[in-house]
Amino acid sequence: MTERADSLPALQRIQTLPSWVLGRVATRGRGLVAAAIAHEGAKMWHHAVLAAVSEYGPIAQAELGRRISLDPKDLVGVLNDLQAEGYVVREPDPRDRRKNAVTVTPEGEAMLARCAAAAERANDELLAPLSPAERERLMGLLRRIGAEELEQRA
Amino acid sequence: MTERADSLPALQRIQTLPSWVLGRVATRGRGLVAAAIAHEGAKMWHHAVLAAVSEYGPIAQAELGRRISLDPKDLVGVLNDLQAEGYVVREPDPRDRRKNAVTVTPEGEAMLARCAAAAERANDELLAPLSPAERERLMGLLRRIGAEELEQRA
DNA sequence: CGGATTCGTTGGTGGTCCCAACGATAGAGG
DNA sequence: CCTCTATCGTTGGGACCACCAACGAATCCG
Numbered sequence: 001m002t003e004r005a006d007s008l009p010a011l012q013r014i015q016t017l018p019s020w021v022l023g024r025v026a027t028r029g030r031g032l033v034a035a036a037i038a039h040e041g042a043k044m045w046h047h048a049v050l051a052a053v054s055e056y057g058p059i060a061q062a063e064l065g066r067r068i069s070l071d072p073k074d075l076v077g078v079l080n081d082l083q084a085e086g087y088v089v090r091e092p093d094p095r096d097r098r099k100n101a102v103t104v105t106p107e108g109e110a111m112l113a114r115c116a117a118a119a120e121r122a123n124d125e126l127l128a129p130l131s132p133a134e135r136e137r138l139m140g141l142l143r144r145i146g147a148e149e150l151e152q153r154a
Numbered sequence: 155m156t157e158r159a160d161s162l163p164a165l166q167r168i169q170t171l172p173s174w175v176l177g178r179v180a181t182r183g184r185g186l187v188a189a190a191i192a193h194e195g196a197k198m199w200h201h202a203v204l205a206a207v208s209e210y211g212p213i214a215q216a217e218l219g220r221r222i223s224l225d226p227k228d229l230v231g232v233l234n235d236l237q238a239e240g241y242v243v244r245e246p247d248p249r250d251r252r253k254n255a256v257t258v259t260p261e262g263e264a265m266l267a268r269c270a271a272a273a274e275r276a277n278d279e280l281l282a283p284l285s286p287a288e289r290e291r292l293m294g295l296l297r298r299i300g301a302e303e304l305e306q307r308a
Numbered sequence: 309c310g311g312a313t314t315c316g317t318t319g320g321t322g323g324t325c326c327c328a329a330c331g332a333t334a335g336a337g338g
Numbered sequence: 339c340c341t342c343t344a345t346c347g348t349t350g351g352g353a354c355c356a357c358c359a360a361c362g363a364a365t366c367c368g
Contacts, residue, residue, distance in 0.1 A: 184323095184324095188323090197323080198323085198324090199323095199324090223325095224325095225324095225325065225326065225327085227326090227327090228324080228325080228326095250333080250334070251332085251333060251334085252332070252333045252334065253333095
């Protein structure tokens with residue numbers, strides 16, 4: 001397989017592993033974004049859920065969870081927070097009384113805009129060492145790997 | 155800032171964020187590696203600590219934690235596990251009685267070799283969609299971002 | 309009409325990362 | 339020598355993320 005790596009010292013052999021470097025960079029990115037939107041009073045999933053609700057209008061929780069790959073259990077907590085802050089409304093769906101129709105409020109849209117701006121600023125900081133062209137190449141490569149993931153599910 | 159993203163629908167605007175894609179890919183990578191070395195009976199940090207101990211011979215725990223950026227608290231647990239399995243030995247350092255001199259056993263070296271092979275196999279699977287040249291380019295870009303992280307600490 | 313499925317919710321587990329405090333030991337300065 | 343400071347290993351705790359099991363209620367399907 002990878003005979004080139006066998007000559008490296010043990011620790012470097014791990015620290016040069018794609019999974020290792022990916023993990024470190026991703027952790028840093030998550031931290032930067034978390035700090036940025038924490039300044040707005042939200043967490044990563046609050047932002048993501050808010051965005052999904054905003055885009056897909058009145059939507060049931062189960063469907064919501066599938067869109068962003070979030071566990072239904074965790075979604076409950078996030079929606080509770082968002083609803084308590086008045087960013088989101090849960091209403092019973094008259095056409096299917098099992099479902100909750102989730103909707104964004106104007107305050108939620110404003111919050112979403114602030115979070116999105118903060119998240120994009122954090123990402124600019126994360127990718128600061130890279131030129132725009134390099135960022136595009138990086139994203140292209142990452143998307144190829146991420147696409148593989150989606151095919152596995154199908 | 156990034157005026158191109160403002161035209162995207164809310165959810166896509168998040169899901170195309172480098173931090174988002176990085177997080178997804180990193181999570182998948184971590185999962186693949188974790189599953190691979192779990193088959194050997196170890197976890198990610200067991201593998202990393204084993205490698206660091208192997209490379210840096212008799213080494214104190216604090217120094218060990220600094221090398222791999224692992225919290226001393228978590229290191230205690232990992233070393234307890236490794237020692238219980240006979241992969242590692244903790245001996246008092248006669249030159250500084252605060253320190254533990256940590257050493258790998260032959261069984262530990264064998265375990266390390268198995269874990270390293272498994273981790274590299276998992277990484278091959280993760281990067282399967284990419285050609286060797288593309289993998290090099292990806293790692294180069296990631297290293298540039300990771301390097302930034304190290305400078306911030308200095 | 310009855311069985312299977314979906315919905316929201318509650319409960320719990322494990323992993324990663326980080327911080328605070330403690331007794332014990334070592335080193336530096338007076 | 340002796341205090342002051344720092345480091346070492348350890349314990350305890352917390353926050354966030356990812357994931358799974360089970361439950362009553364409601365719906366769908368055969």
